[in-house]
Amino acid sequence: MVNFLKKAGSIGKKVILILAAYILIFTLFSYFLKKDKSNLVLNNTVEKNRQEIYKVINDPGFKKTQEGKITVGIYKTSACLFIGEACTKNPSDGDKNFNKSILGYVNNLILLPYVNPPASGVYWTISSLANAGFMPKIYAAEGIGMGSIKPFTKVWKIFRDITYLLLVIIIIAIGFMVMFRAKINAQTIISVENSLPRIIIALILITFSFPIAGFLIDLMYLLIAVIISIIAPVYQFGGVLGSPKNAAELQQYFLQAGPGAIYRGIGKFNSPGSNIMWNIPVAILNIIPSFGLLVKTIGGLGLMYVALPFISIVVTQVPKTFTDWISAFELAGEPAGIGIRARLKEMVDAITVTPWTIFVLIFGFIIAAFFIVPLFLGLIIWFSLVFIFFRIIIMLFNSYIKILLNIILAPLYLLFEAIPGQKAFSNWLRNMIGELITFPLIVGIFVLGSVIVDSASSGNLVQFPFLVGLDAKSFGFIIGMGLLFMTPDLVKSVKQVFIPKPGILEGAGPGVFFGGAKTTVGGGLGQLSQVAGLAFYLKPLQRVLGALPFGKDLFTFQGGHQPEQPKG
Known part of the structure; x- marks a missing residue:
């Protein structure tokens, strides 16, 4: 019984000591967490x-006598003076x-030595040497990062304070284990001994993680400036209003x-209004002139076929309108003896038979082949550019979001x-x-893409097999467009060198905004396909879906063959 009480008392002392230590922590x-908060103590003295x-x-x-x-006047004067x-x-x-x-005034005199400290020999020596050029001048400035x-x-x-608390708890727990000679295996002892210096290193890294992140951001801006300085000697400045000189x-x-700088893109993309909608499509069609002419011809004929109703109206209505105008002119001039109606009508009839029709068809084909086809191709390129943008x-x-999360959550x-x-820090x-x-x-x-595009457009580009004879200026546009479209994949490839495995923040980013819509659309299409499959076998449900817009297309070829139409 005595031994039991001794053991219980020893354990109780240890528990009380541990609880007291952690309560103090x-x-x-x-206390220190709330120390930085503003204390709303109102001093109304x-x-x-x-x-x-x-x-x-x-x-x-006092005002009665x-x-x-006089007493109030002396009091006011003294208080004011x-x-x-008062x-x-x-x-x-x-x-x-x-x-x-x-x-x-007395208060300002007391503060004067503190506001303007007395002369310092050390400061004077450093300042004199700096002004003479023997020492660099020291300026304190905050970095961009x-x-x-x-x-x-x-x-x-x-998060830093929370991490400090966790480390303190761990260190004190290790200290109590050593003090009370806790019975643990040798492997755990070795791990604890090895972790002690690493805890100190972790504390230092946690403390300086924020300045380290700011320094890395400064290096990013410095790297951008260095890249531009290296490539600037071969960069062609000017050429576009408002471009760098x-x-x-x-x-x-x-x-x-x-x-907007991303939208402008590379090289010749610096004026997107004319280039994307006209110059780039024309360059694509002219890169192989014979193929471009074939595309323009086929496109022009196709557009002419689509525009036949409009062409028919132009061919028939314009001469009719002109004839009606001539008739009105003839009726107005007939009382005066101007008899030109028959002769003008013969001329109009002669024009409307074939020449006018041929003119409209030729003019329409030229417009469609050499203007509308490039513009249509430019519209497709513009949509592609918006997608890549x-x-x-x-x-x-x-x-950007991952950088912020890496900075904020760095202590943890x-x-x-x-x-x-x-290797958390690395x-x-x-x-x-x-x-x-x-x-x-x-x-x-x-x-670099701008330099490559400008060099390719100069006409001195090396021509590899199967690329001989291509128009150099047009080929420059194609290279610029290709580099712009390859940008996301190139960046992803370089990032994989630094981040070979996806991290815990891989899912962070604007893509999460569209996750719900993606799930909803995918689930809705899945359920719709199931209903369509069921409708193939159930005639009443087939009739219901068939009455909906585009409902028949859901099960027209369900099962590899066309189902029998339900009989009324």
């Missing part, structure tokens, strides 16, 4: 004293008049680029660095670089 954590001053000044008892008025109060009838003016009072992620500092601090303007253009935009938003992610065998760093590299890559593809 949570208390301190709560100044307001109360101000009310007392004006209460004395406005006392009706001459001595009272020494502390800046100078006006408005009590709130005391804050503004304080600096003009004697006490205000830190400035761009500063709004997320408070959120990051919350030198390397500095090109850097400024891409460093502050909006979504949104694809690149979604890719950029996806990277880097907590695993304390576990032996884990994985986090690779994820950050892999997402940040998206932006310099797109800039590099656009700038």
Whole structure:
């Protein structure tokens, strides 16, 4: 019994000690967590004293006698002279008049040495050497990266403090295990001993994860500027209104680029209005002139066939309208003896028989083949460009969201660095670089693509087998369009070098907005196909679906053959 009580007392002491330690930890954590919050402590001492001053000044008892008025005047003068109060009838003016009072001047004199510190020999020496050129001048400036992620500092601090708490709990648990000589196997002891230095490293990485992320963003902007500076000597500036005229303007253009820069794209895409709808389609048709002429001919004939009703109206109605006008002119001129109706009617009849029809057909074919066909092809290219534009935009938003989540959740992610065998920091760093590299890559593809397009359009392009004889200028447009359409795949390939395996944030991005619609449409089509399959065997349901618009198409060829039509 005595041994049992001793063991119980020993265990009780340990439990109390552990609970006390953890209660102290949570208390301190709560205190420091709330330390940064603003304390709404209202100090009304100044307001109360101000009310007392004006209460004395406005006392009706002093205003009844001459001595009272003199006393109030001396009181107001003294208060205004020494502390800046009661100078006006408005009590709130005391804050503004304080600096003009004697006490205000004394206060400013006391603060003067702190506002303007006395001369320092060390500071003078450093300043003199810097002005003489022997030492570099020191300027403190905030980087673009830190400035761009500063709004997320408070959120990051919350996760940092939570991570600190978890690490403290783990360290104290290890300490109690050592103090109480807990009976654990040798492998666990080795793991705990190895984790102690890694915990220190994890603490350092967690503390500096936010500045590291800001530094990586600065490196991203620096890489964009370096890429442009390297390629700028061979970049053809100008040519389009508002386009960059030198390397500095090109850097400024891409460093502050909006979504419109993606739409403009590469090289000759810098003026999308005329190029996409006309120059690029014409270039595609002219890359092989004989094939382009064949496409224009077939397209023109096809459009003429589609426009036959309109052509028929033009051929028949225009001459009729002209004839009616001539008839009206003849009727108006007949009383005056102008007898030209018969002769003009013969001329109009002669024109409307074949020449007018032939003219309309030839003119319509030329318009259709050489104008409408390229414009129709340009419209298809424009839709393709809009698709690739949104694809690149979604890719950029996806990277942006992942970068923010990697920064905010960095403390929790880097907590695993304390576990032996884990490479949390290197994985986090690779994820950050892999997402940040998206932006310099797109800039590099656009700038390098512009150089390639301009070089290809110069006419000195190497011609490989099966590409001999192609028009160089037209081929330049095709290269630019191909590079623009390849941009998402090129970026994805480079990102896989840094992020070979999908991370926990792989599903983050704007694509989640369309997940519900995708599921709804997919499920709806699945249910609709089941209903259509059932309708093939159930005649009443077939009649119901057949009455709906396009309902017959759901089960017309269900089962590989056309079903029998239900008899009325």
